[in-house]
Every structure is written in C-alpha cells, then in structure tokens.
Amino acid sequence: MGGVTKLPFEVAEYKARQHRFLSQIAKDCLVLIPTNPLAVRSNDVHYPYRASSYMLYLCGWSDPGSVFMAQHDGEEWKVSLFVQPKDTTAEIWEGRRIGVDGAAKGWPIDHANSLSDIEEIIEKSLRDSNGVYLIQKSNQQIDEIVNRSLTSKSRQRNTHGMGPTSIVDPSPILDEMRICKSPSEIEIMKKSAELAAEAHSIAMEKTHSQIGEWEIQSIIEGHFQSKGSQWSYPSIVGGGDNATILHYHANNKPVKDGDLILVDAGCEIDGYASDITRTWPANGKFTEAQKEIYNLVLKAEIAAIEACQIGSPWNSSHKASMEVISRGLIDLGILDCTFEEAMGDDLDGKTRQFFMHGTSHSLGLDVHDVGVTRPDGKGDGRLLEQGMVLTVEPGLYFGSWREDITIPEKYSGVGVRIEDNVVITREGPVVLTSNCPKQISEIESLVGSGV
Numbered sequence: 001m002g003g004v005t006k007l008p009f010e011v012a013e014y015k016a017r018q019h020r021f022l023s024q025i026a027k028d029c030l031v032l033i034p035t036n037p038l039a040v041r042s043n044d045v046h047y048p049y050r051a052s053s054y055m056l057y058l059c060g061w062s063d064p065g066s067v068f069m070a071q072h073d074g075e076e077w078k079v080s081l082f083v084q085p086k087d088t089t090a091e092i093w094e095g096r097r098i099g100v101d102g103a104a105k106g107w108p109i110d111h112a113n114s115l116s117d118i119e120e121i122i123e124k125s126l127r128d129s130n131g132v133y134l135i136q137k138s139n140q141q142i143d144e145i146v147n148r149s150l151t152s153k154s155r156q157r158n159t160h161g162m163g164p165t166s167i168v169d170p171s172p173i174l175d176e177m178r179i180c181k182s183p184s185e186i187e188i189m190k191k192s193a194e195l196a197a198e199a200h201s202i203a204m205e206k207t208h209s210q211i212g213e214w215e216i217q218s219i220i221e222g223h224f225q226s227k228g229s230q231w232s233y234p235s236i237v238g239g240g241d242n243a244t245i246l247h248y249h250a251n252n253k254p255v256k257d258g259d260l261i262l263v264d265a266g267c268e269i270d271g272y273a274s275d276i277t278r279t280w281p282a283n284g285k286f287t288e289a290q291k292e293i294y295n296l297v298l299k300a301e302i303a304a305i306e307a308c309q310i311g312s313p314w315n316s317s318h319k320a321s322m323e324v325i326s327r328g329l330i331d332l333g334i335l336d337c338t339f340e341e342a343m344g345d346d347l348d349g350k351t352r353q354f355f356m357h358g359t360s361h362s363l364g365l366d367v368h369d370v371g372v373t374r375p376d377g378k379g380d381g382r383l384l385e386q387g388m389v390l391t392v393e394p395g396l397y398f399g400s401w402r403e404d405i406t407i408p409e410k411y412s413g414v415g416v417r418i419e420d421n422v423v424i425t426r427e428g429p430v431v432l433t434s435n436c437p438k439q440i441s442e443i444e445s446l447v448g449s450g451v
C-alpha cells in the first residue's frame, strides 16, 4: 500500500495545480482521474503498489482504488476523492486505511466519498455534465459507467439533451503542467538524486573483481531501502559485454577482472525519480583502451550538460554529445569517414552504430517523464525552460557479440554510459547528481576502497 502519512507539498501547492488544470477545462464537463489498478503477480499476491503519477500530482493520494473527481457547481470547481472506506476485516488483512473522514481532513480536496457510493454519485454527476474528461483504461468500473452514460438513450437525454456526449483525455493538459517543476518539486528531486548518487558511490567502494552483478544491485537497492526509498525503475547492472545491452536486467553474471561494470540505477522519493548511470572498472583500474572510450563519453556528457541552457532547443544536448562522440570516433580510428557522415543528416549517421540511443529525457514523477518535447517527432524540439529537469546520458557500446558491424578488437566488450540529472535554471544547468563521482581519478581511488 502507498501509505503516505505526510503530504510531500503544502496544501496551497496542490490547490494551485488543481486550479491551473481545471481552469483549462470547460465548466460543463466532469473530470474523472482514477489511480493505477493493483496488479496481480501470482494468484492472490500483488506487485508492490504504485499510485498514478497524476493522482500524486493533483492531490498526493497514494493508496489504491481511488478516483479523483472535479465538477463545477456554477460558482467554482469542487474537487472530491473517492477512497476505500474504513473496514476492520479488510484492514486486518491488508493494512490500515485512511478512510473517508481521514481523507477529508488531511488531503487537498473539498469532499471525500466512499468508493462504495461511486456508481451512484458519478451517474448523477454525469447527468449534469455535457462532456467528460477521463483517463481511460485505469479503472474498468469508471470506464463502464461513463460509456453507459454516453450511449444512454434515456428519456431525460432525449427530451432535455442532458448527459455527456464525448470523452476527452485530460493527460495532455497535465503533462504540459508537469514538464516544468516548481521549486519544491526540485527540492525533492535533489534529495532523490543525492540518495542515488550516494548508492552508486557505495557500490563503487564495495566493488571487487570477483563481485556478481546481483551483489552490486543489492548494495544499491539495499541502500535505497535503508533510507526509506526504493528503485524508480529496475536497476541495470552489466559487466563486460552485458554493459553493451541497453536494457540489460538479468544482473546474474559474475563480473570479470578487467571488465567495466555499467550501473544504471535510480530511486524514488515522494514519487520523484532519479536516474543515474556510472561505469567503473571491476578491479579499480581502467585499461588504456577503456580510458579512451570513457573519457570520450565523459567529454560528450559535459558538453551536453553545457548545452542545457534556457532558450536552447530540446535536442541541443543530443547534438552536442553526437558532435563530440563523432569527432572522437574518427580521431580514435574507430570510424573511417567524414565528420558529416558520422553525424548524418538528422543525427542518424555512422556514429549511431556505437551510440544508438538519445541523450536526454524528461525526469519527474515518472522516470521517463511526460510532456511533449519534440512536437511531431521531428526538428530540434521545444525550447528549454526554467524548471525543466532532464537526464544527460551519452554512451558508447562495443559489444563483442555484434555480427552486423566490425568491432575493433581493442575496444571489444567495452560499454560506457554516464548519466546525470540536470535542472534548467537562469544561471545555467544545475547538476542534481553532482555528488556522484565521474572523473577517472575519482573513480579509481573509490573503487574497492570499502571492500
């Protein structure tokens, strides 16, 4: 269960978010935002529950089953929340519930209702509305009630034209609001970034050349848990060739002496994600070939961070890292082509054989956070604004297993990615994850120092 006991933000901040959202909705429409459903893992065992980010954003409610509703009463918008009612038998098995009275007292809403009354209340509210803003496929019961009302041929509808005639998805409005973070959201994201940075540093200290990928995973995730946090996405821990698999999750191979280990792991605090990648040598010492690739990725990452300026297009960080990496691959003799061929017409040139992902994504309540960054999927994207938080994560991958291209022997089995979290400010980019070492000298003195 979510079990939030204290709201992460002041009531006024939630109210301001609700106001900004609802001011973009026609007053004759009903708003319904159900939270995420519980997911079954096996028989009657569920996956750990995580509330919908929209629910967390609008009212901070983190328990399952709930539905956020807003309706204009002619004077103002009224916000209500449907919650699980108090139920001693259910609570004995599943845990204590906040209940209707608790929700009404402690949460930024006007009314709390029991989920047992939801059908009746929503049906009545729908009859008074001409349209519905609903996030569909989160709550089957709500979808059915709304669809029934939309297709109803009641006498009342026929004679008075009452009831909704369309469903609109409210998420684009909320996504656009979520893309720029408030100062208090950035405060929380900083904590999330610092905890993840600490976990990576501890993992470096405890690394030795006989360690298993799963042991590094447990050091990192154990540290999250010891601080009351948890991962924001399943950790990636890959040694040697496994570092060249972008979404490697098995984390079940022993690391080899002389290999690099790539760790992509972040945590969540009050719903807000961090997302860090570091790469370090198992035995604490980079080889010359590993150094060449590592320093090239690091140079690209620093250039990409520097490109994160207010008013620059979203794609600036990717362009900057592609340029540094393309030049570097030519200088190292890995690419035998012109700089233009390495870059390509649309950043799709020969460099993409070794650097096949983007450089940045938005970060927030979701690790791949919402919001349109590159309208129509082309061009350089929207301009960066104060309060946007994004990752910067160039990488280079030379999987020895690749059959489609020739991998230079010297770099075979080397995979490097370096990822930081950056907030856009008037004073330039601020790296939230700056406590996590990334210079070769820092890493070499840290790795193995706590074994």
Ligand SMILES: [Mn+2]
Pocket: 275, 361, 391, 393, 419
């Ligand atoms: Mn990332």
